[in-house]
Amino acid sequence: MRILRFLLQKEFKQIFRNKSLLPMIFLMPIIQLIVMPLAADYEVKNINLSIVDHDHSTYSQKLTSKIISSGYFILSDYGNSFKNSLQQVEQDKSDLILEIPQGFEKNIVRENKQKLFIAVNAINGTKAGLGGAYINNIIFNFNNDLRNDWIQSMRYNQIPTIEIVSSNWFNTFLNYTFFMVPGILVVLVTMVCIYMCSLNIVKEKEIGTIEQINVTPIKKFHFILGKLIPFWVIGVFIFSVGLFVVGRLVYGIIPVGNAGLVYAFLSLYLIAMLGLGLLISTYSETQQQAMSVAFFFMMVFLLMSGLFTSIDSMPEWAKIIANCNPVTYFIEVMRMVVLKGSNFSDIKNHFIIMTGFAVLFNSWAILNYKKTS
Amino acid sequence: MSDVILNNICKTYNKGIVLAVDDVSFSVGKGELFGLIGPDGAGKTSIFRILTTLLLADSGSASVNGYDVVNDYKKIRQHVGYMPGKFSLYQDLTVEENLKFFATVFNTTIEANYELIKEIYIQIEPFKKRRAGKLSGGMKQKLALCCALIHRPTVLFLDEPTTGVDTVSRKEFWDMLKRLKQEGITILVSTPYMDEATLCERIALMQDGKIMSIDTPKNITKQYAEILYAIKASNMSHLLSDLRLNKLIRSCNAFGEYHHITFNDDLKNSKSELLNYLKSKNYISIEIKQVAPTIEDCFIKLMNK
Numbered sequence: 311m312r313i314l315r316f317l318l319q320k321e322f323k324q325i326f327r328n329k330s331l332l333p334m335i336f337l338m339p340i341i342q343l344i345v346m347p348l349a350a351d352y353e354v355k356n357i358n359l360s361i362v363d364h365d366h367s368t369y370s371q372k373l374t375s376k377i378i379s380s381g382y383f384i385l386s387d388y389g390n391s392f393k394n395s396l397q398q399v400e401q402d403k404s405d406l407i408l409e410i411p412q413g414f415e416k417n418i419v420r421e422n423k424q425k426l427f428i429a430v431n432a433i434n435g436t437k438a439g440l441g442g443a444y445i446n447n448i449i450f451n452f453n454n455d456l457r458n459d460w461i462q463s464m465r466y467n468q469i470p471t472i473e474i475v476s477s478n479w480f481n482t483f484l485n486y487t488f489f490m491v492p493g494i495l496v497v498l499v500t501m502v503c504i505y506m507c508s509l510n511i512v513k514e515k516e517i518g519t520i521e522q523i524n525v526t527p528i529k530k531f532h533f534i535l536g537k538l539i540p541f542w543v544i545g546v547f548i549f550s551v552g553l554f555v556v557g558r559l560v561y562g563i564i565p566v567g568n569a570g571l572v573y574a575f576l577s578l579y580l581i582a583m584l585g586l587g588l589l590i591s592t593y594s595e596t597q598q599q600a601m602s603v604a605f606f607f608m609m610v611f612l613l614m615s616g617l618f619t620s621i622d623s624m625p626e627w628a629k630i631i632a633n634c635n636p637v638t639y640f641i642e643v644m645r646m647v648v649l650k651g652s653n654f655s656d657i658k659n660h661f662i663i664m665t666g667f668a669v670l671f672n673s674w675a676i677l678n679y680k681k682t683s
Numbered sequence: 684m685s686d687v688i689l690n691n692i693c694k695t696y697n698k699g700i701v702l703a704v705d706d707v708s709f710s711v712g713k714g715e716l717f718g719l720i721g722p723d724g725a726g727k728t729s730i731f732r733i734l735t736t737l738l739l740a741d742s743g744s745a746s747v748n749g750y751d752v753v754n755d756y757k758k759i760r761q762h763v764g765y766m767p768g769k770f771s772l773y774q775d776l777t778v779e780e781n782l783k784f785f786a787t788v789f790n791t792t793i794e795a796n797y798e799l800i801k802e803i804y805i806q807i808e809p810f811k812k813r814r815a816g817k818l819s820g821g822m823k824q825k826l827a828l829c830c831a832l833i834h835r836p837t838v839l840f841l842d843e844p845t846t847g848v849d850t851v852s853r854k855e856f857w858d859m860l861k862r863l864k865q866e867g868i869t870i871l872v873s874t875p876y877m878d879e880a881t882l883c884e885r886i887a888l889m890q891d892g893k894i895m896s897i898d899t900p901k902n903i904t905k906q907y908a909e910i911l912y913a914i915k916a917s918n919m920s921h922l923l924s925d926l927r928l929n930k931l932i933r934s935c936n937a938f939g940e941y942h943h944i945t946f947n948d949d950l951k952n953s954k955s956e957l958l959n960y961l962k963s964k965n966y967i968s969i970e971i972k973q974v975a976p977t978i979e980d981c982f983i984k985l986m987n988k
Contacts, residue, residue: 312787313790316784517771
């Protein structure tokens with residue numbers, strides 16, 4: 311125990327003396343947690359719209375102002391030539407063209423129907439999809455308004471319609487930060503743990519201090535514990551700052567479920583991730599190698615964790631990868647407990663799977679860590 | 684009783700392509716100062732790493748302090764001190780913290796063995812609050828030696844301790860080793876510098892993983908059979924190539940301000956014949972004298988065998 315205490319003392323001394331590592335560990339996650347959710351905004355705003363109006367009627371004016379007043383669109387061009395508007399799209403000045411045909415108002419009034427043409431620049435799929443959906447919705451509403459005007463005058467000829475009213479649970483105002491911040495926090499904690507843990511051990515290899523340690527009677531498990539415990543503590547610290555300082559003060563996120571449950575899972579998760587960091591370090595000789603390998607895993611973990619894109623919409627093979635990704639489970643747990651208030655029985659499986667990861671990574675790493683080459 | 688014994692140790696790297704240690708056997712007696720002398724890549728570090736249980740040999744057996752390096756490695760790690768060739772202490776810890784750390788790791792304290800390191804430590808004590816990374820080369824070396832000694836090892840392994848250290852510090856370092864020897868510590872030291880060989884009690888000359896000769900430095904130089912001459916003239920670089928082409932000469936090597944030569948026949952007239960030859964080649968201020976062979980001469984001779 312005396313040796314372990316000394317190893318920990320040494321480790322913390324080194325961490326706190328490292329003038330470039332310290333801000334990396336403590337400041338970076340906080341700054342990123344403040345900046346990243348703002349960038350990872352799912353709502354598409356400021357869609358540049360170009361309207362080609364061949365009608366110039368009251369209805370076409372009404373439709374135009376209804377679209378613009380929605381707040382999602384910026385009218386970048388209003389003309390009467392589709393060709394000109396297409397040129398605008400080509401020059402990236404507008405994203406969406408709405409063509410209102412000649413006789414728009416006349417045909418609605420006389421023949422009860424009319425067609426509109428929408429052309430969307432689909433280079434950015436999300437923007438195109440959402441932009442198209444928004445404008446469709448607005449036109450649908452416009453259509454309903456018109457209908458209501460008419461139905462009032464023809465009282466006895468009411469058309470039966472189904473109106474859908476939805477209510478949002480767990481995130482009433484569809485605030486994307488509630489959804490993103492817990493997930494990003496998970497990624498940041500993961501990053502700090504994997505990078506710091508693997509780089510720290512490889513650094514000892516690179517400088518040669520590990521040689522000196524290896525010829526001493528220090529036991530393998532003492533040395534490994536001496537490396538894992540400091541980063542476990544740092545991981546918990548960063549998580550707490552992220553959840554209770556940044557999460558609460560900046561984003562107003564207050565966990566609905568039991569915070570203790572989140573911490574229980576975090577403890578287990580950190581053991582698994584530090585095991586992975588240790589594993590990477592046993593296979594790397596230089597910090598550069600460790601960094602590259604850790605970066606590779608981070609990228610896969612980040613993109614295939616359901617943080618940005620829903621796992622349900624991934625192809626089968628990608629779902630398998632996502633299910634082998636420990637980050638996926640923690641992000642799920644975070645969202646379930648923080649937003650939904652899930653209890654232990656809801657995330658029991660997550661606990662079992664994470665235990666599996668922790669055992670796998672750590673035992674693999676310990677088997678592969680040798681004092682003798 | 685020998686403290687360190689090696690029996691037919693072989694070690695290869697890259698799956699057998701690179702032969703680093705080739706069938707090496709030797710033993711070092713208790714309290715002996717033993718030197719492994721050889722150029723870079725001779726296999727000195729590999730032998731040290733095998734003996735300090737950091738590396739497993741492909742074949743052969745070795746023991747330190749009577750403990751087998753494979754089976755009793757834990758016991759060996761408690762009793763040996765190892766100073767790797769590369770400075771490998773924690774650069775971001777201070778001198779004192781490093782020393783304290785290694786003392787703790789060996790379950791002892793600085794105070795318990797202070798007597799042993801006192802003479803060395805006293806020189807770096809004024810800088811004890813300084814980080815190890817900020818010390819000069821010689822100081823680093825002293826600190827590393829202190830850390831290797833802090834648990835009073837029975838066998839001390841020093842891998843090229845004087846490489847990259849200035850002449851004065853090198854001399855000091857060897858003086859320190861002599862004092863440690865008096866404390867009864869067995870010392871195994873490796874060095875690429877031939878002039879340091881004479882400071883050891885016994886040496887092993889190594890080349891390409893093989894031991895060419897093991898003996899006391901005196902006996903090794905005694906075994907040099909030929910008469911050795913040192914020669915000097917006006918144009919030294921031309922002299923070297925001319926001498927090498929000359930049929931009278933067996934060997935010729937540059938050696939500081941002289942060239943060391945041996946003749947094919949150690950006859951009196953060989954020398955005068957050579958002098959005439961050189962005069963005919965327009966060399967001036969030719970100087971030739973008989974010298975006693977050094978370890979380096981022996982090494983070169985063994986190497987060319």
